Amino acid sequence: MAVTAGAGGRATAAGQAGGSPGPDRVRPVALRHFARLRLRITANGFRGRPYRVGLFVVGLLVGLFLSANGFLLFAVGAAVDRQTQLLIMALGGATLVVGSVLLPLVWFGIDDTLDPARFALLPISRGRLVCGLLVASALGVPAIAVLLATSGLLVPAARHGGPAGMAVQAIGVLLGLALCLAAGRAVTSALATVLRSRRARDLAWVVIALVAALVGPLQLLVVSAAAQADWDRVASVARVIGWTPLGAPYTVGLEMADGRPWAAAKLAVTVVALAGLLWWWSRTLESAMTGATSAAPTRTRGAVGRATASLLPRALPWLRPTPGGAIVAREVRYLWRDAKRRSNMIMVVVIGLFLPVLMLGLGLTGGGTGAGPTVTVGRPDAATPLVVLLMMLFIGAFVASTLANQFGYDGTAYGTHLVVGVPGRVELRARAVAYSVYLLPLLLVVGAVVAVVRGSPTMLPAIWGVLLAAYGAGVAVNLVVSVVAAYPLPDTSNPFALGSGDAVAKSALALGALVLASAAAAPVAVTAAMLGRWSWLVLPVGAGYGLGLAALGVLVGGGLVDQRAPELLAAVTPGR
Amino acid sequence: MSHGGSALTLRGLAKRFGDTVAVTGIDLDVPEGSFYGLLGPNGAGKTTTLSMAVGLLRPDAGQVKVLGVDMWADPVEAKRRLGALPDGVRLFDRLSGPELLAYTGLLRGMDPDTIDRRAAELLDVLDLTSAGRTLVVDYSAGMRKKIGLACALLHAPRLLVLDEPFEAVDPVSAALIRDILTRFVAGGGTVIFSSHVMEVVERLCSHVAILDRGVIRAEGTLDQVRGGRTLEETFVEVVGGRTATGEELSWL
Numbered sequence: 001m002a003v004t005a006g007a008g009g010r011a012t013a014a015g016q017a018g019g020s021p022g023p024d025r026v027r028p029v030a031l032r033h034f035a036r037l038r039l040r041i042t043a044n045g046f047r048g049r050p051y052r053v054g055l056f057v058v059g060l061l062v063g064l065f066l067s068a069n070g071f072l073l074f075a076v077g078a079a080v081d082r083q084t085q086l087l088i089m090a091l092g093g094a095t096l097v098v099g100s101v102l103l104p105l106v107w108f109g110i111d112d113t114l115d116p117a118r119f120a121l122l123p124i125s126r127g128r129l130v131c132g133l134l135v136a137s138a139l140g141v142p143a144i145a146v147l148l149a150t151s152g153l154l155v156p157a158a159r160h161g162g163p164a165g166m167a168v169q170a171i172g173v174l175l176g177l178a179l180c181l182a183a184g185r186a187v188t189s190a191l192a193t194v195l196r197s198r199r200a201r202d203l204a205w206v207v208i209a210l211v212a213a214l215v216g217p218l219q220l221l222v223v224s225a226a227a228q229a230d231w232d233r234v235a236s237v238a239r240v241i242g243w244t245p246l247g248a249p250y251t252v253g254l255e256m257a258d259g260r261p262w263a264a265a266k267l268a269v270t271v272v273a274l275a276g277l278l279w280w281w282s283r284t285l286e287s288a289m290t291g292a293t294s295a296a297p298t299r300t301r302g303a304v305g306r307a308t309a310s311l312l313p314r315a316l317p318w319l320r321p322t323p324g325g326a327i328v329a330r331e332v333r334y335l336w337r338d339a340k341r342r343s344n345m346i347m348v349v350v351i352g353l354f355l356p357v358l359m360l361g362l363g364l365t366g367g368g369t370g371a372g373p374t375v376t377v378g379r380p381d382a383a384t385p386l387v388v389l390l391m392m393l394f395i396g397a398f399v400a401s402t403l404a405n406q407f408g409y410d411g412t413a414y415g416t417h418l419v420v421g422v423p424g425r426v427e428l429r430a431r432a433v434a435y436s437v438y439l440l441p442l443l444l445v446v447g448a449v450v451a452v453v454r455g456s457p458t459m460l461p462a463i464w465g466v467l468l469a470a471y472g473a474g475v476a477v478n479l480v481v482s483v484v485a486a487y488p489l490p491d492t493s494n495p496f497a498l499g500s501g502d503a504v505a506k507s508a509l510a511l512g513a514l515v516l517a518s519a520a521a522a523p524v525a526v527t528a529a530m531l532g533r534w535s536w537l538v539l540p541v542g543a544g545y546g547l548g549l550a551a552l553g554v555l556v557g558g559g560l561v562d563q564r565a566p567e568l569l570a571a572v573t574p575g576r
Numbered sequence: 577m578s579h580g581g582s583a584l585t586l587r588g589l590a591k592r593f594g595d596t597v598a599v600t601g602i603d604l605d606v607p608e609g610s611f612y613g614l615l616g617p618n619g620a621g622k623t624t625t626l627s628m629a630v631g632l633l634r635p636d637a638g639q640v641k642v643l644g645v646d647m648w649a650d651p652v653e654a655k656r657r658l659g660a661l662p663d664g665v666r667l668f669d670r671l672s673g674p675e676l677l678a679y680t681g682l683l684r685g686m687d688p689d690t691i692d693r694r695a696a697e698l699l700d701v702l703d704l705t706s707a708g709r710t711l712v713v714d715y716s717a718g719m720r721k722k723i724g725l726a727c728a729l730l731h732a733p734r735l736l737v738l739d740e741p742f743e744a745v746d747p748v749s750a751a752l753i754r755d756i757l758t759r760f761v762a763g764g765g766t767v768i769f770s771s772h773v774m775e776v777v778e779r780l781c782s783h784v785a786i787l788d789r790g791v792i793r794a795e796g797t798l799d800q801v802r803g804g805r806t807l808e809e810t811f812v813e814v815v816g817g818r819t820a821t822g823e824e825l826s827w828l
Contacts (some may be wrong), residue, residue, distance in 0.1 A: 012605075047594070048595070050592035064700075108758075192746070229760055289663050290590075304694040305678050307674040307675070307678035307681075307690075307691055307692050307695035307696070308678040308681070308682065308688040308691050309692075309693055310672065310674050310675050310678065310709075311671070311675040311679055311682070312678075312680040321682055321688040322682065322685070323683045323685055324683060325682065326678070326679050326682035326684070329679075330668060330671065330675075330679050333670070333671065333675075334668075334670055337670040337711070376656050410668075411666060412664065412665040412666045413665070413666040413668045413669070415632050415662055415665035415666075415669060416665075416667065416668060416680065416727075417632065417661045418631055419630055419632065419655065419662065419681065420655060420684055421651050421652050421655035421656070422679065422681045422683055458640060554675070566631070566633055566634040569632060569633075569635065
């Protein structure tokens with residue numbers, strides 16, 4: 001094998017060219033490789049699938065629209081007084097950063113085009129991998145939208161600070177984008193690690209506490225902003241936020257332009273925060289790369305009773321041993337055992353609980369404060385019940401959106417139903433019942449809490465009626481959506497992963513379903529607000545209306561399942 | 577019999593994915609009581625063919641008949657008569673073994689007492705009782721194949737369609753599965769399974785078909801197909817593999 005002696009001086013060169021065994025020279029992986037890989041995967045995902053191109057275009061348009069609004073908001077800052085400018089920049093920037101942490105958690109999921117686990121076998125250092133994944137994630141629609149929106153900051157910076165101010169702000173904008181991306185990735189990655197271990201499933205409630213903790217300060221801010229009398233205090237809050245990583249990258253240009261050169265330290269603040277986030281991310285990345293195998297298996301030996309008795313939960317004695325009953329039992333167990341479904345459900349619970357709390361905190365419902373953006377049509381105390389009921393409308397419809405991709409959560413396991421041949425209506429009715437086992441009590445509790453805190457228990461029947469009507473409408477819409485617009489969830493261990501590319505379009509679809517469901521139940525809410533002391537009638541009417549709509553959804557969606565079950569299976573199969 | 581002694585009949589079955597033609601017009605007759613092996617290299621279209629046969633994948637053209645019942649015209653009746661173990665399709669693996677069996681049985685509308693009796697027996701025979709309440713997701717690959725097979729057998733079908741039942745299975749479990757399948761055929765059932773392990777097919781099967789690039793290249797009884805040679809020789813010749821010259825990969 002060795003190079004012959006006659007080769008003389010060319011021996012080493014020949015050896016490196018690959019002629020003989022030994023370690024080959026390795027070129028380092030550049031960041032552009034990650035970027036190109038991500039673009040290639042996205043492009044390949046479109047091949048032969050026009051609907052995905054359509055989804056992508058829709059997502060792009062929605063993103064452009066939102067970013068244009070953001071751009072104007074930040075750019076218009078140039079036209080108003082300095083204090084308001086600072087307010088817009090600090091609060092707007094903070095909203096972006098907090099939003100890029102919260103939105104993936106509660107709704108949108110995170111774009112997982114480049115799954116870290118795929119790199120586990122490659123000799124790439126962790127630091128390089130983190131940077132590469134960050135670069136790759138900057139090539140998605142949400143990242144580009146954020147970049148476009150925040151580039152509006154360059155307008156006031158250039159106007160007041162000249163080219164230098166603009167240059168500093170440009171650095172700030174780029175750092176801000178990196179901060180948003182890193183924050184979203186780090187938090188979801190860390191939570192995924194927590195949620196994955198089945199033994200520590202109760203720790204999932206940590207998430208609730210965390211989100212609640214984040215909602216709290218935000219709420220205080222908005223409340224103080226709403227109390228319009230005290231703009232100075234708001235401005236001072238904004239000034240403080242402007243020095244935290246939340247607002248620093250967005251306010252640096254303006255501060256510099258105002259002749260405060262030490263404000264350049266804000267860039268340092270951002271860089272330190274960014275480095276911290278990347279370090280945190282790289283630590284949790286390790287466990288993401290080794291995957292679910294790291295979770296200790298739950299090896300529960302011991303006596304197993306009758307098979308059917310072990311499937312049907314004892315807590316639900318009304319379940320019959322029929323195909324429908326089996327699906328309800330399986331789905332009820334899955335909502336607890338499957339990390340993806342569990343995190344979806346927990347996020348909905350968080351929103352369902354905290355939106356009313358936020359609303360009550362804002363004083364939208366209390367007759368007393370009267371401040372804030374209350375819809376005052378006629379007498380204020382006539383309008384407030386309507387606002388409460390519209391909020392209930394939204395919550396009821398939102399909670400039902402957990403059903404929107406129920407088949408995607410099954411993945412290829414749905415094939416079991418196909419092999420057996422489960423009738424579509426049985427399938428959908430059972431699934432709706434299983435979700436309702438968790439969601440209906442939640443809705444009733446939320447309604448009761450709102451009624452009690454608001455000090456008007458007589459409104460409770462109306463609140464419940466609207467909640468039930470909206471939930472029924474949401475179930476109906478989302479059952480149909482779950483059949484016609486199912487999409488695969490990537491086969492990763494990250495419960496927040498949302499597949500590649502079209503996250504924005506999927507969210508737009510979910511939003512559309514939410515609007516449609518709210519519109520379908522809106523007449524109940526409006527009627528309830530007008531009925532006055534007869535409003536208790538809304539409970540039976542709303543419950544009946546919701547039940548009727550849900551039944552209609554089962555009927556229509558069930559027919560669709562019967563028609564296109566194999567196509568549904570293909571739609572939820574990952575990697576096709 | 578109305579179905580002429582054929583447990584599974586495929587006629588002109590075709591499927592393409594985008595530009596890729598997976599299966600081009602397959603005709604196949606699986607006689608009742610036969611132990612049928614479907615051989616083929618990777619990517620030959622075995623999984624596509626069997627998926628269309630059990631109703632997981634809608635064919636572009638062609639017909640599937642299960643014991644005389646058209647799969648795509650009367651899926652409910654056809655699915656009642658067959659048990660299937662698909663490959664590349666997950667089980668509802670967040671259930672324990674007994675729960676999964678109960679689930680499958682109830683979905684098929686079976687009587688709970690029958691389910692309980694048969695589930696206990698199947699778990700016992702397949703040596704899965706000791707797994708207790710372990711979730712199927714924590715099973716080993718071999719255990720997963722076994723619980724999948726148990727689900728396919730639970731309703732006592734007359735036809736079993738198994739996609740790669742011996743893949744990633746340890747020798748002990750493989751012997752067990754072989755034994756169960758042999759008994760199933762001896763009792764009058766029909767089995768068709770895909771594989772690329774020649775030894776297993778040669779040992780078990782009464783009939784063989786060789787599938788390559790979406791076309792059936794050879795079919796018939798085992799002796800007809802191999803015609804005096806070993807099955808492996810026949811297979812390599814039919815499929816047209818290449819043999820190494822010893823020159824390549826010298827850097828290894």
